Amino acid sequence: MGAILAFAAAGTVAWSGRPMVIPIPWAIPFGSLSFGVDRLSAFFLFPIAMVGGLGAVYAGGYLRRSSGVQAPRFFWFFYSIFFAFLLLVVTARNGLLFLMAWEGRSLASFFLVMVEHREPTVRSAGWTYLIAAHLGTACLLALFILLGDRNPTQDFEGFGVSGREGIRSLLFLLALIGFGVKAGMVPWHVWLPEAHPAAPSPVSAVMSGVMIKTGIYGLLRIMMFLGEPTLWPAWWGWTLVGLGALSGVGGVLLALAQKDLKRLLAYSSVENIGVISLGLGLWLCGVRVGNPAMAALGLWGALLHVWNHAVFKSLLFMSAGAVAHATGTRSLDRLGGLIHGMPFTSLAFFAGSVSLCGLPPFNGFISELLLYGSALAGILQPEGLRRIPVLAVGALGLMGGLALACFATAFGIGFLGQARSEEAAQAHEVSFLIAVPMGVAAVVCLGIGLMSPLAVAFTSFAAFDLMPILPGVIRVGGWEIPALFQRILVANVALCVMLVVLMAARRILLLHRRVEESSTWDCGYAAPTARMQYTASSFIWDILAMARVLRPRVKECRPLGLFPRSARLGTEEQDIFQRLFYNRLWRGIERCSDRLRRLQEGRNQIYVLYLALTVLALLLWKLGFSQ
Amino acid sequence: MTPAFSFVSFGLAITLSPLLLGVIQKTKAFFAGREGAPLMQPYFDFVKLFRKGGVYSRTTSWVFWAGPIANLAAALLSLTFVPLGRIPAPAAFPGDVFMVAYSLSLGRFLMVLAALDTGSAFEGMGASREVRFSLLAEPVFFVSVLTLAVVTQGASLSEIYGTLPRHMVHQGISTIWLAGGAVALVLLVENARIPVDDPTTHLELTMIHEAMVLDHGGIDIGFVQYGAALKLWMFSALVAGAFFPFSSARPFLEVMGGIGGVFAVAVAVGIVESSMARLRLIRVPQLILLAGVLALMALLWAAR
Numbered sequence: 024m025g026a027i028l029a030f031a032a033a034g035t036v037a038w039s040g041r042p043m044v045i046p047i048p049w050a051i052p053f054g055s056l057s058f059g060v061d062r063l064s065a066f067f068l069f070p071i072a073m074v075g076g077l078g079a080v081y082a083g084g085y086l087r088r089s090s091g092v093q094a095p096r097f098f099w100f101f102y103s104i105f106f107a108f109l110l111l112v113v114t115a116r117n118g119l120l121f122l123m124a125w126e127g128r129s130l131a132s133f134f135l136v137m138v139e140h141r142e143p144t145v146r147s148a149g150w151t152y153l154i155a156a157h158l159g160t161a162c163l164l165a166l167f168i169l170l171g172d173r174n175p176t177q178d179f180e181g182f183g184v185s186g187r188e189g190i191r192s193l194l195f196l197l198a199l200i201g202f203g204v205k206a207g208m209v210p211w212h213v214w215l216p217e218a219h220p221a222a223p224s225p226v227s228a229v230m231s232g233v234m235i236k237t238g239i240y241g242l243l244r245i246m247m248f249l250g251e252p253t254l255w256p257a258w259w260g261w262t263l264v265g266l267g268a269l270s271g272v273g274g275v276l277l278a279l280a281q282k283d284l285k286r287l288l289a290y291s292s293v294e295n296i297g298v299i300s301l302g303l304g305l306w307l308c309g310v311r312v313g314n315p316a317m318a319a320l321g322l323w324g325a326l327l328h329v330w331n332h333a334v335f336k337s338l339l340f341m342s343a344g345a346v347a348h349a350t351g352t353r354s355l356d357r358l359g360g361l362i363h364g365m366p367f368t369s370l371a372f373f374a375g376s377v378s379l380c381g382l383p384p385f386n387g388f389i390s391e392l393l394l395y396g397s398a399l400a401g402i403l404q405p406e407g408l409r410r411i412p413v414l415a416v417g418a419l420g421l422m423g424g425l426a427l428a429c430f431a432t433a434f435g436i437g438f439l440g441q442a443r444s445e446e447a448a449q450a451h452e453v454s455f456l457i458a459v460p461m462g463v464a465a466v467v468c469l470g471i472g473l474m475s476p477l478a479v480a481f482t483s484f485a486a487f488d489l490m491p492i493l494p495g496v497i498r499v500g501g502w503e504i505p506a507l508f509q510r511i512l513v514a515n516v517a518l519c520v521m522l523v524v525l526m527a528a529r530r531i532l533l534l535h536r537r538v539e540e541s542s543t544w545d546c547g548y549a550a551p552t553a554r555m556q557y558t559a560s561s562f563i564w565d566i567l568a569m570a571r572v573l574r575p576r577v578k579e580c581r582p583l584g585l586f587p588r589s590a591r592l593g594t595e596e597q598d599i600f601q602r603l604f605y606n607r608l609w610r611g612i613e614r615c616s617d618r619l620r621r622l623q624e625g626r627n628q629i630y631v632l633y634l635a636l637t638v639l640a641l642l643l644w645k646l647g648f649s650q
Numbered sequence: 651m652t653p654a655f656s657f658v659s660f661g662l663a664i665t666l667s668p669l670l671l672g673v674i675q676k677t678k679a680f681f682a683g684r685e686g687a688p689l690m691q692p693y694f695d696f697v698k699l700f701r702k703g704g705v706y707s708r709t710t711s712w713v714f715w716a717g718p719i720a721n722l723a724a725a726l727l728s729l730t731f732v733p734l735g736r737i738p739a740p741a742a743f744p745g746d747v748f749m750v751a752y753s754l755s756l757g758r759f760l761m762v763l764a765a766l767d768t769g770s771a772f773e774g775m776g777a778s779r780e781v782r783f784s785l786l787a788e789p790v791f792f793v794s795v796l797t798l799a800v801v802t803q804g805a806s807l808s809e810i811y812g813t814l815p816r817h818m819v820h821q822g823i824s825t826i827w828l829a830g831g832a833v834a835l836v837l838l839v840e841n842a843r844i845p846v847d848d849p850t851t852h853l854e855l856t857m858i859h860e861a862m863v864l865d866h867g868g869i870d871i872g873f874v875q876y877g878a879a880l881k882l883w884m885f886s887a888l889v890a891g892a893f894f895p896f897s898s899a900r901p902f903l904e905v906m907g908g909i910g911g912v913f914a915v916a917v918a919v920g921i922v923e924s925s926m927a928r929l930r931l932i933r934v935p936q937l938i939l940l941a942g943v944l945a946l947m948a949l950l951w952a953a954r
Contacts, residue, residue: 359769362711373713382756383727383749395748402796402953403803409953413796420792423752424785427759431781435766440774441709502744502805510743514727518753521723525873529719532869536703543707543768544864557766557774565782569935 063247066326066485067113067233067240070333073467074232075106077460081341082225084456085348098138098223105131105229112237118167118177125163125241129156132234135226136218148221155214159204163241166197170248183248188256191249195259198245199266206238208300209270210600212293216277219289220353224344227285231292232337236329239299243489252489257311263304264411268418271297275425276570277598279432279563284343284353287433288336291379294422295332298394299325301415305397306489308411316400316498317412319490323482324393330478331378331386331471338464339375342368345457346437349450355433355559360442364450367458369438374465376430378472381423384515386471389478392511394419425566432562441553473515476508655901659734662909664726667883668692668876670916677920692879699872707865709769717764718866718873724757725880732884733811735908736897744805747795750884751788754840757877758784765862772854776861779931783846783858786938787839794832794945798892800952801825807888815897821952823895828948830892835941837885837919839934841878844923846934856928886915 082102086095108128115121133156137149171177173184184191200211207215215235219227249255274293281287302325309318345368346361347353362369378385394415401412442448452458471478483504498504545555622633672689679686688694706714728750733739743749762781765773795810801817804810818826839846842859854861863874890911898904929937 360709362713362767366711377756377759380755380759381752382759383753388752391752392745392748396745399745399796399799399805402800403805409800413793413949413953416792416796417789420751420789421785423755424781424788427755427762428781428785431759431762431766431777435763435777439711439713439763439767440769507743510741511749514730514741514749517730518723518727518756521726522719525719525723526716529715529869529873532700533704538704538706540708541705543709543770545770545772553769555771556769557771557778562774562778565778565931566785569782569786 062485062487063240063243063489064113066482067236067329068110070236070330071109071113071233074229074333074337075109077337077341077464078102078225078229078232079106081228081344081457081460082223084454085223085225085344087454087456098135101131101134101138102226105135105226109229109234109237113240116179118171118179118182120177121241122160122163122167125237126160128234128237129153129160132222132226132230135230136222138223138226139221142221145221148217152214152218155204155211159201159211162197162201162204166194166201166245169194169197179244179248184250188254192256192259194245194249198242199262202238202241202245203266204238205241206235206296206300207270207293208238208266208296209273209293210604212270212274212296213598213601213605215293216281216286216289216598219292219340220283220285224285224340224347227289227344228337228340231289231340232333235292235296236333239296239303239325239329242303247488252310253313255307255310257308260304260307260311261411263300263307264415265304267297267299267301267304268414269297270294271301271418271422272425273297273600275422275429276567279425279429280567282355282559284346284355284358284433284437285340286353287355287429288339288343291426291429292332292336294426295328295336295379298391298419298422299328299332301325301418302328302390302394302397305394305401305412305415309397309401312401312404314400314404317397317404319483319486320393320397320400320504322486322489323479324390324397326485327393327471327478327482328387328390330482331390331468334464334467334471335375335378335385335387338371338461338468339379341457341461341464342372342375345453345461346372346450348457349453350444350446352444352446355437357444358437358442358447359440359444359553359556360447361438361450364448365438365452368453368461369434371461371465372438373434374468376434378468380427380430382427384469384472384518386468386478388515389472389475389511391419391423393479396507428563428566432559436557436559436562440556443553443556443558473512473519475512475515476505479504479508653740655737655905656740659737659905659908660730660740662905663729663732663734663880663883663887666909667879668696670882670886670912671875671879673913673916674920674923677917678924681921681924692875696872696876699875700869702868704868704870707768710767710865713760713767714764714865715870717760717767718870718877720760721757722873722877722880724753725877725884727753729880729884731807732887733808733891734887734905735891735911736812736815736904737901737908738808738812742806742808746806746808747792750807751791754881755784755788761862761874764866768865770865772857772861773864775855776858776864779858780862783839783934783938786935787836787941790832790938790942790945791836791840793942793949794829794836795888797829797945797949797952798826800949801829811888811891814891815895818895825948825952826892828944828951830889832941832945832948833885833892834889834915835937835944837882837889837915838922839938839941840885841882843919845926845929845937848928851928856931882916883912886912886919890915 079102082098086098105128108124108131111124112121112128115124133149133153136152137145139145167177170182170184174182184194204211219231222230271294274290274297278287278290278294281290302321305321306318306325309321343353346358346365349365350358352358374385378387381387381391398412398415402409669689669692671692675691676686676689730741731739731746731750758780762777765777798810798814799805801821802810802813804813814826842849847858848856849860851857851860854864863871866874887908890908894911896907896911898907
């Protein structure tokens with residue numbers, strides 16, 4: 024087992040070194056099977072290779088002590104296949120190959136989700152995922168058939184349609200739905216919060232970190248085939264901004280309502296996909312109105328957020344996995360106080376949370392700032408489409424605040440305070456193999472934040488093929504972009520320096536003074552217990568009360584009488600889309616198929632009759648046509 | 651305008667911001683018919699606090715003391731982007747308002763975590779309220795500043811505020827004042843003033859901001875108070891700049907005008923605090939919503 028493990032880890036790490044050698048465009052035509060790495064693929068290869076490699080190392084440590092995963096060999100087999108197909112998806116240069124890779128990747132990840140298949144919840148999550156993946160693929164199949172119909176081959180070189188707007192819009196919609204399902208955009212996100220928590224943590228890290236990003240890759244790749252960007256209709260941009268705002272705010276609100284740490288992270292992936300599509304929408308609007316700064320910054324922000332989210336979300340999933348591993352529970356209301364038993368994991372989760380909330384000096388801040396810059400450029404233009412950027416700014420601001428509330432809950436309730444259960448009190452730090460990938464990811468988060476000019480430069484390199492040449496230099500408010508990001512770099516460094524200086528000042532001031540320990544002040548009550556703390560439910564109660572649209576189910580037992588004996592309050596959040604839309608849809612389909620059941624009687628005679636009737640019908644049809 | 655004056659105004663902000671708290675206290679004392687604490691009382695408090703040792707709860711970790719530090723560092727960083735009157739800030743770039751808002755968010759995030767770190771129910775309650783109100787206030791703040799940006803066609807805070815008086819004459823003062831009113835309401839929310847939060851309340855159950863720092867003492871609470879003073883200065887400068895069309899060609903007068911505006915805002919806050927009670931907590935979101943409506947109206951008017 025150790026050998027397989029080491030081999031997979033080494034293999035994946037070797038892979039992660041590979042794309043660095045070939046970031047320039049190249050292609051090997053091989054019959055109709057062609058692979059290639061162009062700028063966009065190279066950009067997506069980096070996070071895939073990195074997160075895949077880190078996930079493999081992490082899995083090495085995770086599987087060694089885990090009792091939940093029964094078959095490590097099974098895991099490694101599908102993990103390797105999954106990883107290979109992920110790489111293939113972004114390097115395929117042929118429609119057929121792309122679809123095969125896409126499908127293989129979905130199947131491999133389905134088996135990975137089902138690793139712990141003895142649990143019924145995992146099984147149902149796996150099936151939900153499989154169905155969603157195939158509904159998405161159905162759209163893609165139609166998309167590639169339509170595209171192939173208008174081109175001599177399925178090869179991506181010279182692929183494209185330039186015809187009327189109707190057909191291009193149809194293709195855009197198909198791509199949006201097909202890839203949107205995979206990316207987890209609202210309202211097609213329902214599989215995501217089921218599948219990600221069910222999978223083992225290294226797999227959820229890879230799925231949430233990079234697999235859903237291949238949906239964004241696919242969308243961008245298809246956009247390249249849809250003719251001249253300046254001819255794209257304006258409503259494409261609106262749609263993306265609208266979906267982005269919906270996914271973002273909806274995703275983070277639902278994330279806020281979760282008590283399960285991994286479910287919370289899964290919903291927050293929905294939010295981040297929203298941020299990315301918001302950026303893409305701003306890009307399209309900017310292209311449409313001929314505002315180069317708005318277009319470029321929107322696209323760069325979206326692309327950089329792809330990277331950033333890959334890093335910090337895999338970091339968060341890995342630390343959540345470490346917590347689940349150490350305590351045996353993922354419920355926030357049973358955790359707490361982990362910062363004492365698991366200082367390193369807590370620090371890693373903290374770094375991930377700060378990045379995810381888009382706070383300086385970490386990497387999430389840079390991509391959000393790019394998006395804000397794009398919106399600002401849109402607002403400052405003299406006329407046309409100014410409401411879209413205002414909507415984007417409002418949505419981003421709201422998302423930022425909600426994400427902050429969400430991760431204050433996740434970190435504050437989950438890792439700080441007093442332990443709420445025996446398991447959490449006795450949690451122990453993770454092993455070296457688990458700690459290393461978390462440390463690397465955390466350092467990358469801070470690194471991208473502090474090396475922002477470099478990251479932005481690389482993003483603009485990746486976006487080169489997608490940016491039409493618009494008149495005018497890319498400036499925001501008279502500033503060119505590199506100068507702008509140097510200033511931001513200075514601000515971030517200044518923030519770090521001030522933090523260090525203040526810390527040192529405090530240390531020096533306290534050096535020769537009396538520092539005592541005591542218990543927490545609870546209004547003079549001297550024996551606070553863990554059960555008196557705020558829980559995740561109580562922390563978010565007020566916020567959810569404001570967002571009544573989501574209709575959380577509340578189990579409430581108010582205190583009654585003068586000397587109340589007991590009072591209880593519990594909230595449960597079921598996905599509103601799941602409840603109001605998908606459940607009804609499935610019930611409808613079930614009812615229709617129930618009616619069809621009458622055809623399937625189970626008697627052989629009837630089936631023979633069906634056969635005869637079909638043959639007869641075909642015969643008549645053939646005769647009718649030959650006349 | 652020479653850059654030297656930008657640094658002078660920054661230095662003034664750092665030194666004079668505690669005085670702002672003193673002015674508010676004095677105003678409230680005047681309306682209550684009391685003598686009140688001396689104007690310099692906040693300075694005396696700081697001297698006292700920074701000479702103390704510390705008492706830490708056994709439940710706490712590094713997050714507990716990192717909160718006040720991050721809060722103060724974030725406030726200092728944001729202050730470098732905020733202009734005083736028409737004097738540009740020491741640093742400026744397009745979209746720096748987002749830098750200001752996000753670094754303030756960083757401070758808030760760490761303060762909320764520090765509150766949760768103690769495991770106290772009261773601090774959890776305060777933290778919950780803090781995130782709830784600030785998440786509503788942030789988009790409002792963005793929209794109102796963007797309105798001013800549309801009016802002035804400026805991209806950074808310094809550009810926006812530097813040209814506001816001219817636009818007040820040309821485009822009518824109503825848009826700018828609507829946006830300024832929204833920023834003023836955000837000031838009350840962000841700085842935990844009445845009618846959102848009562849900084850002098852004695853009952854933990856009704857507190858927001860004070861409940862979060864119940865366990866902090868000594869140097870830590872000193873950092874918290876100083877960060878709060880800087881934040882108040884920053885928002886007062888933004889409100890004053892939008893309301894008073896004061897502009898002069900001589901930088902010295904400009905600085906004096908800016909400082910006068912900031913203290914006028916402090917007096918106004920004191921008057922508001924003396925004349926009304928704290929709102930019930932469930933009414934606070936409506937107040938922020940009102941600010942949001944003001945900001946949106948201003949924006950629609952500006953971008954018509």
